[in-house]
Amino acid sequence: MPWNNQNDSGNNRPRKGPWGQDQPSGAGGGMRPSDFEGLLKRVKEGYAKLFPGGGMGKRGWTVAGMAVLVIWLLSGFYIVNASEQGVVLRFGKFIRHTDSGINYHLPWPIETAYTPDVLGQRQVDIGYRVSSDKGNEAQPEDVPDESLMLTGDENIVDVNFTVYWQIKDANAYLFNVDLRIGEADDTVKAVAESAMREAVGQERMDLIMTSHRQQIQQKVQKLMQEALDSYRAGIVVADVKMRKADPPLDVREAYIDVQKALADQDRKRNEAEAYANTIIPQARGEAAQIVQDAEAYRQRAIAEASGEAKRFLSVYQEYKRAPEVTKRRMYYETMSQVLAPMNKIIVDDAAKGVVPYFQLPALGKTLPAQPAPKSNTPSASNQGGNLQ
Numbered sequence: 046m047p048w049n050n051q052n053d054s055g056n057n058r059p060r061k062g063p064w065g066q067d068q069p070s071g072a073g074g075g076m077r078p079s080d081f082e083g084l085l086k087r088v089k090e091g092y093a094k095l096f097p098g099g100g101m102g103k104r105g106w107t108v109a110g111m112a113v114l115v116i117w118l119l120s121g122f123y124i125v126n127a128s129e130q131g132v133v134l135r136f137g138k139f140i141r142h143t144d145s146g147i148n149y150h151l152p153w154p155i156e157t158a159y160t161p162d163v164l165g166q167r168q169v170d171i172g173y174r175v176s177s178d179k180g181n182e183a184q185p186e187d188v189p190d191e192s193l194m195l196t197g198d199e200n201i202v203d204v205n206f207t208v209y210w211q212i213k214d215a216n217a218y219l220f221n222v223d224l225r226i227g228e229a230d231d232t233v234k235a236v237a238e239s240a241m242r243e244a245v246g247q248e249r250m251d252l253i254m255t256s257h258r259q260q261i262q263q264k265v266q267k268l269m270q271e272a273l274d275s276y277r278a279g280i281v282v283a284d285v286k287m288r289k290a291d292p293p294l295d296v297r298e299a300y301i302d303v304q305k306a307l308a309d310q311d312r313k314r315n316e317a318e319a320y321a322n323t324i325i326p327q328a329r330g331e332a333a334q335i336v337q338d339a340e341a342y343r344q345r346a347i348a349e350a351s352g353e354a355k356r357f358l359s360v361y362q363e364y365k366r367a368p369e370v371t372k373r374r375m376y377y378e379t380m381s382q383v384l385a386p387m388n389k390i391i392v393d394d395a396a397k398g399v400v401p402y403f404q405l406p407a408l409g410k411t412l413p414a415q416p417a418p419k420s421n422t423p424s425a426s427n428q429g430g431n432l433q
Contacts, residue, residue, distance in 0.1 A: 197247050250292075
């Protein structure tokens with residue numbers, strides 16, 4: 046792996062040397078121990094003890110060569126942790142995988158061993174960064190260049206999300222992904238941002254913020270996995286979590302007002318539909334009732350007319366058989382109907398020489414109205430005879 050000694054200005058990380066030491070930022074920028082003169086002095090003293098005469102000689106060169114050979118052979122030992130997988134390359138070509146524990150490979154430059162973490166889950170934040178303030182509390186800071194996205198209904202939404210991923214194929218990951226400092230995360234971040242923009246660009250803003258978040262997460266995960274597989278990156282996307290999906294801060298109040306107006310519109314529409322659903326069946330019921338009443342009246346009028354016609358025909362038949370009796374009967378029935386609501390006074394002609402006196406106004410107030418007598422009662426016959 047190449048060693049990149051460039052300062053990562055985005056993360057404000059210190060400059061590192063190839064073995065992880067902090068590199069001083071002074072002039073020259075070289076690797077110098079803090080006590081370089083003391084180190085040289087100790088090396089000279091050790092050399093003087095091994096070679097008192099001041100020269101190495103054959104014995105000195107042999108000892109030095111053996112020491113260098115032993116150190117070179119010992120450099121082939123390496124440790125693979127439980128979550129890692131050892132990958133051994135010989136002259137840049139893959140040879141074998143090694144399990145966790147202490148392993149050995151031929152020293153560099155013959156063989157090289159890498160131990161990528163294949164079980165640990167990593168995460169990449171898109172649209173925001175988590176920083177710590179003085180109280181050591183995580184505070185997300187928005188990154189507008191990554192978070193602002195265009196929706197399918199031509200609105201702008203501020204989306205923050207996190208991608209969780211891990212290594213699926215160590216060989217593909219080592220050979221096809223740039224593993225310099227930060228480059229692996231940058232690859233996943235670029236793919237994730239592209240997939241999220243594609244998914245958001247096909248949805249309405251209100252659905253992105255409410256009911257379609259789960260669908261968008263699944264779609265982004267699928268798109269990312271397809272893209273990374275096409276790159277043969279050896280990376281599997283474990284999960285995608287949307288942290289926030291809101292309107293941009295500059296237009297948030299205006300967007301809330303628009304949503305309130307849309308909610309009022311929906312409410313008014315629902316009230317109108319409810320009123321229509323109430324009044325229309327009621328009007329239909331009243332119309333049906335009127336039709337039924339008219340039909341009943343028609344049937345009743347027809348029945349009454351038919352009854353009257355039949356009655357007239359029956360009377361006519363009786364009249365043809367006995368005209369005098371029928372006329373008298375009709376006379377009685379008519380007069381009984383006419384005189385029924387009136388007060389009546391009957392004077393017997395047999396009482397000769399007697400002039401009865403009646404207080405007619407008082408009698409009209411005190412005497413109750415007499416019910417109409419039936420046509421076949423004796424009083425009706427007498428009444429008819431007297432009137433005749």
